[in-house]
Amino acid sequence: MTLPTFIIKNALRNKRRALLSVSSVAVSLFLLVTLQVALRELTLPVESPGAELRVCARNKVSLTNPLPARQRPIIERIPGVEGVTPFTWFGGQYQNEGAMTFAQFAMDPKETRRVFTDFKLSDAELARFQTGKTAAIIGKITADKYHFKAGDHITLNSTVYPGALEFTIAGIFSGTADDRMMLFHQDYLDDSIGTPGLVGMWWLKVKTADDMPRVIAAINQAFANTAAEVRAESERAFQLGFISMLGNIKTLIASISTVVVFTLVLVTASTMSMAVRERFRELAILKALGFRRRELFVFILAESFGLAAAGALLGIGTAYVAYTFGNISKMTHGIFVSFEVTPRIMGLAALVAAVLGVISAVAPALAVARTSVVDGLKTLD
Amino acid sequence: MALPLKYNFRNVLVRWRATLATILGIALVVAVYVLVQALAVGLEKSAGNTGDPRNVMIVRKGATAESSSQVSLAQFQTIRYWPQVAHDENGAPLISADVITLISQPRIDGRGEANVSVRGLTPLGRQLRPQVKLVAGRWFTPGQREVAVSEKMARRFTGFHVGDTFHTAGNDLTVVGEFDGGNSAFDSEVWMDADEARSLFDRENYSSLLVRVTGPTAAQELLARVESDKRLPLRAEAEVKYYGDQTATALPIRILGNFLATAMSVGAVFAAMNTMYASVGARTREIGTLRVLGFRRRSVLAGFILEGALLAAIGGVLGCLLSLPLDGYSTGTMSFNSFSETVFEFRITPWLATKGMIFSIVVGVIGSLLPALRASRLPVIAALKSV
Numbered sequence: 001m002t003l004p005t006f007i008i009k010n011a012l013r014n015k016r017r018a019l020l021s022v023s024s025v026a027v028s029l030f031l032l033v034t035l036q037v038a039l040r041e042l043t044l045p046v047e048s049p050g051a052e053l054r055v056c057a058r059n060k061v062s063l064t065n066p067l068p069a070r071q072r073p074i075i076e077r078i079p080g081v082e083g084v085t086p087f088t089w090f091g092g093q094y095q096n097e098g099a100m101t102f103a104q105f106a107m108d109p110k111e112t113r114r115v116f117t118d119f120k121l122s123d124a125e126l127a128r129f130q131t132g133k134t135a136a137i138i139g140k141i142t143a144d145k146y147h148f149k150a151g152d153h154i155t156l157n158s159t160v161y162p163g164a165l166e167f168t169i170a171g172i173f174s175g176t177a178d179d180r181m182m183l184f185h186q187d188y189l190d191d192s193i194g195t196p197g198l199v200g201m202w203w204l205k206v207k208t209a210d211d212m213p214r215v216i217a218a219i220n221q222a223f224a225n226t227a228a229e230v231r232a233e234s235e236r237a238f239q240l241g242f243i244s245m246l247g248n249i250k251t252l253i254a255s256i257s258t259v260v261v262f263t264l265v266l267v268t269a270s271t272m273s274m275a276v277r278e279r280f281r282e283l284a285i286l287k288a289l290g291f292r293r294r295e296l297f298v299f300i301l302a303e304s305f306g307l308a309a310a311g312a313l314l315g316i317g318t319a320y321v322a323y324t325f326g327n328i329s330k331m332t333h334g335i336f337v338s339f340e341v342t343p344r345i346m347g348l349a350a351l352v353a354a355v356l357g358v359i360s361a362v363a364p365a366l367a368v369a370r371t372s373v374v375d376g377l378k379t380l381d
Numbered sequence: 382m383a384l385p386l387k388y389n390f391r392n393v394l395v396r397w398r399a400t401l402a403t404i405l406g407i408a409l410v411v412a413v414y415v416l417v418q419a420l421a422v423g424l425e426k427s428a429g430n431t432g433d434p435r436n437v438m439i440v441r442k443g444a445t446a447e448s449s450s451q452v453s454l455a456q457f458q459t460i461r462y463w464p465q466v467a468h469d470e471n472g473a474p475l476i477s478a479d480v481i482t483l484i485s486q487p488r489i490d491g492r493g494e495a496n497v498s499v500r501g502l503t504p505l506g507r508q509l510r511p512q513v514k515l516v517a518g519r520w521f522t523p524g525q526r527e528v529a530v531s532e533k534m535a536r537r538f539t540g541f542h543v544g545d546t547f548h549t550a551g552n553d554l555t556v557v558g559e560f561d562g563g564n565s566a567f568d569s570e571v572w573m574d575a576d577e578a579r580s581l582f583d584r585e586n587y588s589s590l591l592v593r594v595t596g597p598t599a600a601q602e603l604l605a606r607v608e609s610d611k612r613l614p615l616r617a618e619a620e621v622k623y624y625g626d627q628t629a630t631a632l633p634i635r636i637l638g639n640f641l642a643t644a645m646s647v648g649a650v651f652a653a654m655n656t657m658y659a660s661v662g663a664r665t666r667e668i669g670t671l672r673v674l675g676f677r678r679r680s681v682l683a684g685f686i687l688e689g690a691l692l693a694a695i696g697g698v699l700g701c702l703l704s705l706p707l708d709g710y711s712t713g714t715m716s717f718n719s720f721s722e723t724v725f726e727f728r729i730t731p732w733l734a735t736k737g738m739i740f741s742i743v744v745g746v747i748g749s750l751l752p753a754l755r756a757s758r759l760p761v762i763a764a765l766k767s768v
Contacts, residue, residue: 020651270403
């Protein structure tokens with residue numbers, strides 16, 4: 001019998017216990033990975049291609065206060081600005097769902113390509129979007145969910161503006177960070193509510209990354225001390241603002257993760273020491289045969305490490321498979337669009353498992369090392 | 382003959398080292414479960430404390446939040462003189478027209494900004510919300526750029542304490558008072574004069590109306606009248622119901638709580654199983670002896686299940702005790718409904734603690750079921766012979 005076979009046989013001699021230990025490690029690591037991914041998704045703004053050149057300008061009071069439409073020519077004249085579009089939250093509910101299931105924004109279709117470089121949309125679809133007054137383009141995720149296709153007519157009841165609007169779907173886009181939203185004509189919205197001359201926000205694109213700070217400063221400056229002061233910031237900073245609004249959720253998830261890890265260490269360490277206590281006599285025999293303390297420690301360590309590793313493989317693997325191939329937006333009712341298990345998070349979970357393997361070996365190994373051969377042989381169970 | 386309870390209880394105590402880890406494990410699982418649910422309860426409680434059964438709220442048709450609703454001055458004037466509206470001792474109609482605006486305000490811990498609800502109220506607005514009490518300073522004076530802030534918000538945002546000023550919409554506002562919203566949704570608000578708010582934020586219309594009605598039948602009449610009047614694009618709802626519908630924010634927290642409880646309880650069941658199997662394994666001879674003494678299989682089975690339940694119940698009590706210090710601790714997040722910071726408290730109700738206990742006992746029973754079966758099925762002779 002070789003040493004590895006000896007260790008494996010030892011680990012599996014109580015198959016039920018081995019299975020239970022591996023499973024509890026697996027469940028805990030699955031939970032840890034899930035919480036870490038959720039935390040990352042909540043606190044990391046979505047990285048959309050082209051975001052580094054985009055600027056979001058909102059009313060300084062808050063995002064929900066509108067901006068006057070007459071600001072547009074002033075922004076357009078700022079050197080370094082390539083394109084500007086209004087971006088107005090419509091807050092529409094589809095049919096009688098009673099909740100908003102996807103976001104809709106009114107914008108200037110002519111600026112689509114100039115401001116949103118990341119849209120994957122055919123030229124024909126874009127042309128249809130730009131010419132039709134009621135035309136709208138919709139993200140692939142939402143389109144798939146409701147089986148929308150080009151040419152369909154849909155009606156949305158706004159929670160922000162009075163009444164409902166009917167839209168004609170001109171095309172389906174993909175390739176953005178959030179392929180759920182719908183875009184339509186600001187003109188159409190204005191006409192339906194009597195052109196109040198207000199927009200929700202301005203989204204613009206600058207020519208080069210070097211222009212960004214200067215353009216932001218210029219916009220903020222241009223409307224300082226007017227009735228509608230503007231707060232312009234990079235798209236990334238804007239997205240980070242949303243995370244700040246989530247408040248204490250981050251702390252909550254982080255502390256739950258800590259408790260999970262702690263519980264895991266506790267339970268597994270106790271199981272491991274149970275397994276070792278059970279064969280105190282056996283280890284004493286090995287000692288009598290001339291095995292050294294160091295070698296006995298390696299036996300125990302290898303076994304606990306092996307169990308932890310098996311649990312890690314199972315738990316992390318399940319999480320990876322479930323979140324990579326499963327439909328996360330369906331599972332969470334649309335709270336999360338993406339749920340990416342990053343190598344970093346898997347590494348963290350594996351590290352926890354490794355530390356766990358070592359910690360749970362230490363206490364029993366010390367006990368074995370301290371006990372004399374005679375005492376060990378005397379032990380009955 | 383049933384095994385005496387004392388036997389199981391002593392067993393739990395005697396093998397304390399082996400069982401301690403399991404008890405602690407279950408305790409932590411229960412604590413997490415109770416705390417996450419306590420958040421959801423706190424959110425729902427805050428909404429539940431807000432409505433007054435005598436009040437009716439009127440918003441624009443289709444608006445899901447007050448902040449996105451609009452009620453014109455003309456509509457306000459119309460509804461004011463309806464007979465269903467109650468009057469105060471001076472004969473003035475008890476109706477408040479409010480303006481809700483969100484302002485972006487820096488957090489006190491320096492971690493970015495968040496939206497804060499500012500409510501502008503007409504003079505009778507405070508009278509309609511008696512749960513809101515002033516705790517420091519004084520109320521704002523109409524015509525002045527003054528505000529009163531909820532003391533809970535004052536602890537979360539900069540420039541919100543009495544005597545501070547903060548800048549918004551091109552003006553400086555002075556905080557002259559702090560109020561306690563009595564654990565209602567008003568704990569998440571800043572209050573000022575309605576007309577001051579309209580001029581400050583350049584708003585032509587009010588956001589909502591709050592009406593004190595003369596009685597329950599008047600409430601029904603008012604609801605029906607608003608609904609049937611084609612000239613009014615408005616929707617009336619009992620204030621209690623309006624805030625009851627605002628608890629949707631608690632849903633993601635409930636989902637999170639249930640997910641965590643499920644996943645962690647599976648882990649806890651494994652842990653309990655392991656402990657109980659080890660306990661059964663170590664007591665093989667003892668079980669054989671019990672059987673020889675005349676205890677039946679089902680007594681042994683019941684005994685071990687009871688032991689598992691007892692173990693878990695101790696864990697459950699410990700878990701509830703662990704979570705108790707956080708009861709009443711206030712925290713905040715963005716409400717998906719109003720799009721602004723909502724403060725609420727961890728609320729551990731007796732029912733929630735009971736649910737935590739039931740949860741722990743279920744974990745204990747499931748975890749000890751298989752080991753107990755094994756114990757009850759041990760052949761007597763083999764059990765006695767085992768070392």
